Amino acid sequence: MTSRPLDLILVSTPIGGLGSGRGGGVELTLSSLLKGLVDRDHRVRLIAAEGSQLPEGCEAVELLTAQGLDQPSWQHLDGESPVLIPRAGLLPRFLDIALNVGAEADAVINFGYDWLPLWITPHVSQRLFHLISMGAVADVMRDQIEALASWDQQRLAFHTARQAADFRLPQPPRVVGNGFDLSRYQFRQEAGGPLGWAGRVAPEKGLEDAAAAAAALGEQLLVWGLREDPAYAEAVEAMVPTGTLQWRGFLPNAELQEELGRCRALINTPKWNEAYGNVVVEALACGVPVVAYDRGGPGELVQSGQTGFLVEPDNVSALSDALKRVPELDRADCRTWVEANATQEVFARRVEDWVLAGLSSLP
Ligand code: UDP
DSSP: OOSOOOOOEEEOOSSSSSTTSSHHHHHHHHHHHHHHHHHTTEEEEEEETTTTOOOOOOSSSSSEEEOOOOOHHHHHHHHOOOOOOTTTTTHHHHHHHHHHHTTSSSEEESSSSOOOHHHGGGGSSSSSEEEOOOOOOOOHHHHHHHHHHHHHHHEEESOHHHHTTSSOOOOOOOOOOOBOOOSSSSSOOOOOOOOOEOOOSGGGGOOOHHHHHHHHHHEEEEEESSSSSSHHHHHHHHHHHHSSSSEOOOOOHHHHHHHHHTSSEEEEESEEEEOOOHHHHHHHTOOOOOOEESSSHHHSSSOOOEEEEEEEOOHHHHHHHHHGGGGGGHHHHHHHHHHHHHHHHHHHHHHHHHHHHHHTTTT
């Protein structure tokens, strides 16, 4: 498949095992990339928390596990927070393994959004690369990402240009997008379903605005995702008429796409600079148009007027107005966009190009 099979070590997020849902979008990124890289004949090893499940079709991937405590998630720390590493933390254990097996590998690709792997990169001979999964959510992380970019920007890739714009980079960013196994998403033509929302139930995801837009239309909103912040979930529920929010829980991907695909539209209302927005593309893959704030990754993924509508951020009445216009859209266009721009094949090829370019510029 490729001119040069690579020996790659992938390092998972030190927050939850692969398949737990605690790693958020990084879990899906990793799962589709593992499959995409194996299909392109690369040798792939994955370092992940004990209890991690390799996705179907990834039997050729060697799983190297470590036990330890999760890192605190940066998006829930104060922007001025120092770097915290718990006693017996997973992160240093991941690095122990990565530096050991990575000594003989072509490259180590880190998916955890953390300071230590970035900081260590210029100090070791192992070729560490980092797919940055969030914007600049904390000062110390921004500084470290910018410092590494000044040393060798080729070691960094981003999901979207909007995400990368959070950082001062010497060169234009390497944007790799994200990838999805389209065989797992069924296209659905029927357009008369309910409104949906999917994501971690946490303040940066802005569920309250989607709920308000649904309530303004006198409709229910189906909500899928981990209730990461139960107090926030209850506060949102109290803001809208009883019965507006239909909590569907965190579903495995197969069930999620089955239910999501029946929606008339997905509402996506991030309050932060969302790096990508997996649920946006998953909805599109099922033929579900997305009405989103023109902010962060979703603002780059939705083709307004074709695969959904982009509206002014934080403007709830613009959201409900756009939702009324969804019947103008052709659901087939949503699927077509994903096929051209966000399959696991396209994504694996972009990641491969990034790593090969980085390796070829090494002395
Ligand atoms: N997700 C899921 N089941 C659910 C709701 C969400 O598997 O019931 C997954 C969804 O498929 C997506 C991830 O959770 O891959 C959320 O990723 P996203 O990029 O939207 O947000 P993040 O959590 O990374 O901020």
